[in-house]
Amino acid sequence: MNNRAKKTCRACSPDAPRAPRLERQQFQKEHVNWQFVNENDIEKIRRTFFFDQYSEAIDFTNEIAELADFEDHHPTILLEWGKVTVTWWTHKIGGVHINDLLMARETDDLFASRIL
């Protein structure tokens, strides 16, 4: 299911709050493949997606990039042989905004739609 129609990701201001603990816990419970990571004191969420074919990994990279450009919110996308690692966070607040959880969900939706 694509959440985009229901709720869009909006650019947030530097004083926007980080994702509340309850939201994060709920997200983590429902999306066990995503991990909260800390890089240079910036919290991010990350998941690696695996593919049998390099061409599939390229296609998925393009889908995520298209989503990112549509939402004007850009993750890092690491394309390797057999896998793609997507990392979301919000630069302006130096951490995970509730929008990032939404983007992670959309990323999962895109991945799920590939294997349906």
Add this chain to the structure above:
Amino acid sequence: MNNRAKKTCRACSPDAPRAPRLERQQFQKEHVNWQFVNENDIEKIRRTFFFDQYSEAIDFTNEIAELADFEDHHPTILLEWGKVTVTWWTHKIGGVHINDLLMARETDDLFASRIL
């Protein structure tokens, strides 16, 4: 100039030699934007390419991925807002093979062809 016609990248065996010192020095001299990096005791070569538009970064990612698939030699490609970081090394030898220097040169050629 595209070197592909002159010399193709071939999959090498685990006992293939790493790029000789002289070749590396020559490469580094001619390609100052590439850096030799060490990750988990594996030497790699890396360069970050900068773009004004996200769409250009996506296009470049696809060009590198196409090159990688053509040569059956796959780097990591990190796509971010405004930049793409390409890292080459040879898994089988756990280091930089002379093929990786060739691929780095081809990567530069692809980048140069974008701004001609």
